[in-house]
Amino acid sequence: MPSAREIRKRIRSVKNIAQITRALEAVSASRVRVAQSRALSSRHYAEKAWEILLNVQKSSKSGAVLHPLLQRRAEIKNVMIIVITSDRGLAGSFNSNIIRVSERFGQRLGKPVRYVALGRKGRDSLVRAKANLIAEFSNSANPSAADVHPIAQIAIDEYLNGTVDEVFIAYTDFINMLSQRPVVLSLLPLSPFETHDEMVVEYVKETPEVSEGNLIYEYEPGAAAILNEIVPRFTELQIYQAVLESQASEHAARMVAMRNASDNAKGLTDDLTLVYNKARQTAITSEILDIVGGANALQQTLDNLAKAISDDEVPAEPIFAMPTALATPAPTAITTLDDVTPTVAVQQNGKTEDDLTVIEGIGRKMAAALRAAGITTFAKLAQSSLEEIEAAIRAAGMRFAPTASTWAQQAAFAAAGNWDGLKEFQKTLVGGRKA
Secondary structure (H helix, E strand, O other): OOOOHHHHHHHHHHHHHHHHHHHHHHHHHHHHHHHHHHHHHHHHHHHHHHHHHHHHHOOOOOOOOHHHHOOOOOOOOEEEEEEOOOOOOOOOOHHHHHHHHHHHHHHHHOOOEEEEEEEHHEEEEEEEOOOOOOEEEOOOOOOOOOHHHHHHHHHHHHHHHHOOOEEEEEEEEEOOOOOOEEEEEEEEEOOOOOOOOHHHHHOOOOOOOOOOOOOOOOOOOOOOHHHHHHHHHHHHHHHHHHHHHHHHHHHHHHHHHHHHHHHHHHHHHHHHHHHHHHHHHHHHHHHHHHHHHHHHHHHHHHHHHHHHHHOOOOOOOOOOOOOOOOOOOOOOOOOOOOOOOOOOOEEEOOEEEHHHHHHOOOHHHHHOOOOOOOOOOOHHHOOOOOOHHHHHHHOOOOOOOHHHHHHHHHHHHHHHOOOHHHHHHHHOOEOOEOO
């Protein structure tokens, strides 16, 4: 299980990604409205132009083809597919769907295919697939008719030169904000695409219905001059409409994908938060168990020590020892004449020594330190300077006592046997020091 720190870093990373996805969703939501408006406003015009062009071809009295781009060839040897994708990713399956449809459509035709890529994502996929890519173009954010003119010119030149016998456009048709359909549109020749392969028909976009009836058109100055002008323009119009449909679909797909990503990030954040709380609770429980275990071990040690003392058993070695770094000297015991009965002299190692503990501020350890320095009687202590007393204390490895400044004066009372005076003097002291 990862540590709480690792989970916390991952939660922060997911939240940062969620902020990015929300920002991309907002940008796509604002752009999709403009792209949708442009695609829908020109869609009816493109469909009606296609219908009129088919009516013109159908109404020809002689039955002859009025323009080379309207003539369907008897034998199809090579085809061209213009693949329209986006320059950026983060749009869900938008790019992968149209690339897959164009590749499967080309395979079902069973003819050599020449590709023209409009958009970097399509170009990269075709290059990786080692397809016959003859041209590539960048997909502009605000396309115009001038942007698609080079693409239309390549398609027309390849068709008129006989290099290809059919030209198709693979793009994503915008249906609504939640639905976009990858389709293939027959571009050249400008006539309805006919095939008996049901798999191919699934990919091809349906053409508008041609009006029934005898339609008579009059041309000024002539049919050839008019068709030479409008047929290439109509070819550009079909490509331009496909680009608009593709861009509207791209922004809608990106908006939906980023919304789903934001929702998934929120769900992942909730799940990771739950895992983080579990990991943190586990760590806290482990620390509590360690503390309880240490407390129980210490209590057991204290119980054993108490039992040994009650049984008059003194252990040879300490049952437990405090670390040196944590050990502090025991506080110096302050003894007063009210607590003990003064003993003028005691026998210590065959020598007569005074009981220095009657001096307020001197305990047993401090008295031992003074005796080790040769200060064994009240008289010697009364004659010792503060520096000598401090040296004796530090030589014993003890800290200097703040009450040492009054020891010589107290010792003078004791050396003279003036116990009442010593008692009165000690009453004037505060904590062993002069008030």
